[in-house]
Amino acid sequence: GENVEQHPSTLSVQEGDSAVIKCTYSDSASNYFPWYKQELGKGPQLIIDIRSNVGEKKDQRIAVTLNKTAKHFSLHITETQPEDSAVYFCAASTTSYDKVIFGPGTSLSVIP
Amino acid sequence: DADVTQTPRNRITKTGKRIMLECSQTKGHDRMYWYRQDPGLGLQLIYYSFDVKDINKGEISDGYSVSRQAQAKFSLSLESAIPNQTALYFCATGAGSYNEQFFGPGTRLTVL
Numbered sequence: 001g002e003n004v005e006q007h008p009s010t011l012s013v014q015e016g017d018s019a020v021i022k023c024t025y026s027d028s029a030s031n032y033f034p035w036y037k038q039e040l041g042k043g044p045q046l047i048i049d050i051r052s053n054v055g056e057k058k059d060q061r062i063a064v065t066l067n068k069t070a071k072h073f074s075l076h077i078t079e080t081q082p083e084d085s086a087v088y089f090c091a092a093s094t095t096s097y098d099k100v101i102f103g104p105g106t107s108l109s110v111i112p
Numbered sequence: 113d114a115d116v117t118q119t120p121r122n123r124i125t126k127t128g129k130r131i132m133l134e135c136s137q138t139k140g141h142d143r144m145y146w147y148r149q150d151p152g153l154g155l156q157l158i159y160y161s162f163d164v165k166d167i168n169k170g171e172i173s174d175g176y177s178v179s180r181q182a183q184a185k186f187s188l189s190l191e192s193a194i195p196n197q198t199a200l201y202f203c204a205t206g207a208g209s210y211n212e213q214f215f216g217p218g219t220r221l222t223v224l
Contacts, residue, residue: 043215104154
């Protein structure tokens with residue numbers, strides 16, 4: 001089955017700096033890669049996703065990139081703000097999957 | 113307005129007790145999921161259901177059971193709780209071709 005790895009497990013950045021979280025997946029059939037943000041005391045929430053026919057996608061200060069050959073995908077947050085502090089999960093799925101496989105999560109702290 | 117609700121939000125119980133965690137949703141989604149979150153392990157799938165007659169085991173179903181009472185309700189039971197089931201439990205619904213997950217606020221369970 002699919003396995004998703006995620007690095008780093010914790011990340012601290014100064015406010016205004018960029019943050020990068022990297023993930024790898026094992027199943028070449030995966031074609032959908034969502035990112036979820038979990039704020040303290042809440043359930044995870046989808047913030048951005050990328051599909052396998054796209055190499056990069058941006059939404060304001062966040063961007064995702066996908067390298068299908070290497071089975072890598074990454075989340076980039078620019079101009080970080082304290083409200084970006086949260087746990088971020090990458091995930092992989094396909095339209096034929098019944099389920100979404102999540103990575104172990106990255107705890108991001110943005111220091112004012 | 114909470115589209116996915118979970119009760120209770122916090123529960124402390126003793127080893128050997130039977131516990132039920134409840135989940136309700138107003139999103140009208142057919143797919144429902146139960147996840148367990150442990151630090152460093154991400155979100156692990158316990159059970160999932162596509163309708164009231166469809167129940168599927170996830171990665172870590174041992175020690176758990178579920179009941180899909182209606183499209184909107186999906187309950188998770190621990191028949192005889194043990195300390196290593198202490199964790200944060202999330203219910204989610206899934207929608208769309210790529211199965212976007214909509215999470216509830218979570219239930220923190222402590223087994224003494």
